[in-house]
Amino acid sequence: MVKAGVFLLARLHPALGGTDLWFWLVSGTGAVTLLYSAATALFRHDIKGLLAYSTISHLGLITLLFGLDTRLSIVAGVFHIINHAIFKASLFMAAGVIDHECGTRDMRRVNGMFKRMPITGSLAIIAAASMAGVPLMNGFLSKEMFFAETVGHPQFEAISWLLPVVATIAGVLAVAYSLRFVHDVFFNGEPIDLPRQPHEPPRWMRAPIELLVLLCLLVGVFPQLTVAPLLKVAAAATLQGPLPAFELALWHGFNRPLMMSLLALAGGVFLYALRAPLFAWQAQLPTMHPRTAFERAYRVLANAARRGVALLDNGSLQRYNALLIGFVLVLGSWAFFSGEKASIRIAVQAADEAAYLALFALLLGSVGATLLYRKRLLAVLLVGVVGLVVAMIFIRLSAPDLALTQLAVETGTIVLMLLVLYYLPARTAPGSSASRLVRDVLLALFAGGGLMLVTLQMLATPFQTISGFYLQESVPGGGGTNVVNVILVDFRGFDTLGEISVLVIVALASHALLDRLTLIAPRYDSDGRAWAREAHPLFLSMLMRLLPALALTVSVYILLRGHNLPGGGFVAGLITSVALVVQYLANGNAFAHRRMPGNPAALLALGLALATGVGMASWLFDRPFLTTAHGHVSLPLIGEFELASAMIFDLGVYLVVVTVVVTVLSGLGLLSERAHKHEVAG
Amino acid sequence: MEVLLSIAIGVLTACGVFLILRARTFPVLLGLTLLSYAVNLFLFASGRLRVDAPPLIRAGASYADPLPQALVLTAIVIGFGMTAYLAILALRGLSESGADHVDTDQDE
Secondary structure, three states: OHHHHHHHHHHHHHHHOOOHHHHHHHHHHHHHHHHHHHHHHHOOOEHHHHHHHHHHHHHHHHHHHHHHOOHHHHHHHHHHHHHHHHHHHHHHHHHHHHHHHHOOOEOOOOOOHHHHOHHHHHHHHHHHHHHHOOOOOHHHHHHHHHHHHHOOOOOOOOOOOHHHHHHHHHHHHHHHHHHHHHHHHHOOOOOOOOOOOOOOOOHHHHHHHHHHHHHHHHHHHOHHHHOHHHHHHHHHHHHOOOOOOOOOOOOOOOOHHHHHHHHHHHHHHHHHHOHHHHHHHHHOOOOOOHHHHHHHHHHHHHHHHHHHHHHHOOOOHHHHHHHHHHHHHHHHHHHHHHOOOOOOOOOOOOOOHHHHHHHHHHHHHHHHHHHOOOOHHHHHHHHHHHHHHHHHHHHHOOOHHHHHHHHHHHHHHHHHHHHHHHHOOOOOOOOOOHHHHHHHHHHHHHHHHHHHHHHHHHHHOOOOOOOHHHHHHHHHHHOOOEHHHHHHHHHOHHHHHHHHHHHHHHHHHHHHHHOOOOOOOOOEOOOOOEOOOOOOOHHHHHHHHHHHHHHHHHHHHHHHHOOOOOOOHHHHHHHHHHHHHHHHHHHHHHHHHHHOOOOHHHHHHHHHHHHHHHHHHHHHOOOOOOOOOEEEEEEOOOEEEEEEOHHHHHHHHHHHHHHHHHHHHHHHHHHHHHHHHHHHHO | OHHHHHHHHHHHHHHHHHHHOOOEHHHHHHHHHHHHHHHHHHHHHOOOOOOOOOOEOOOOOOOOOHHHHHHHHHHHHHHHHHHHHHHHHHHHHHHHHOOOEOOOOOOO
């Protein structure tokens, strides 16, 4: 399993290697693992424990090699994977044999095995020598390469001595624990109190060890004849490129890596000689199980996190909102003030009286609604004024499509707000505390002032629009002269498809929220007056019955002309839905509900299916999704006009918009019906 | 013109932010509406302000930037969808908790 991790590291190297992050993370992790595990291995008394920690240490070595990230170090890493597999497998099998024969693996009791099983002992000694990196063994070759790579690595400039020192210390430790394995198990006096009488294992238990140890020697002595082809294939696959020049040989001359090897051998022997005081020192160290450390750290972190969350999260949405806005303001100011210093240039197009008047009306509406928000009906009307001014701004500034949409949406919004008002408690809420008021006013002023400055700055900055393409291609490519509509249904049709999907989700979510919702509709207004007895005045009711036919005609007109003149699916849908929603107001729920198309979910699905279907139809002509086609059609009476497949897409948009608006608003209206029934029943 | 529009956007934002920080659901609804006007105008303004240049292809005309317009058009409709959803959420909250406060914390 651990080797699988190293394998993954090798495979990911071509994708992730070659960066500073890779170098420091991977080689750092490798170096720490290498040293820590080698030191731990020395102090284990269980044979398998020693071998296991040594494996971790060797994997750290391989990781370090991958981290060093010179091309040759990767080759060395792959080579060491092969060598380590060979000698460590034989050592683990030898440990298994000893365990089988002695009934224990404790090195304080298993001693003097060489006399009792000389063949297994010899094999294990050779394998352990390979683990220690003694010449003539395969482990020596890759360890030499490792040492060579640590010397003069380009990444360490001032501290280039550090890496060879780490490598040599690791080598010393490896020699020491290998020596311990050999000396403690096979020599070091007589066994102590073994459960069994050990002798040589059966022939076939030893055979795999013999094979592997033979490999250790063959690779170690004749690397070019044995392992070279395999190594070349494996290293080339890891590097995903040409191999660096390298030579597998026993003797590279008397160079630095060899000196490091000799130093490691001598140091390892010396360290092992000091084992008695070392073990005594280790035994008196306070034992701290890693799990305890982990759990303690985990608890500290979890507590800190809990305190941090409690600081921010007290369950108040108001507070979240204020924090969110405050944070956005901090980030925005940081970006605004850390950017290039530029004095605010003001672009000026002459403003006429109408513009001043519009601004005045807008200020009146928005500030009025803000100050008088407790007088709810008045506030709704004032917000309506603002919406109308916004629509006028759109007309004035060359955006007729936006103006139409805004007007239609404004009507829907007012109906929506009135419906909501009908159910909300009539009593006036007491005012906010002074401190909260100050906080909110500050946040509001800061936000408004900031956005005003940003807008000013943006409007004064010269810019290059990317819309040239759309303006150029609208007629020849999209078959429509209304560029905004062509963008919506053709160039950026995929976006629009996503947007109507959002609307469908709104309708479904609203439907789910309204399901079995009961609210007590008030019988009286806030001053205790009963509602007008004549809920559906005759004039309104009769006039409004004419409206849907008229509105549908207008909608079809707006829908069809949308490709060339202001209009389109969104606007047409809003006009139709407003006409339908008005029926609820004018003629009552029962009347209107009977006349509405049966199944809104089916209509929503139909709308989405039309939009998606016309998009997929382009696949039939080997074109990408949502490619449109257009052409001229001439019909008697109507004359010649342009038809584009995008119009079907727009029809889908239309259906979705109508159904969403009608579902949401009529759903709210029908609540009262239910509420009254509820009241009567209750 | 630019200054006036910037002031309009600033005031709409300030009013919107103040209202969405109120404790009752209805002013939050109003505030969200005002804030979406501000955002729509801001996005629209990123195409710069042009008078008498609707993006309808005709001979020899110059055009306002159509791309922000297309983006804002869908934003208006989606904004309505969001306001409607919020309104229904407020009513559901009223029915579940019996109050139109945005929080369980009843501090005004």
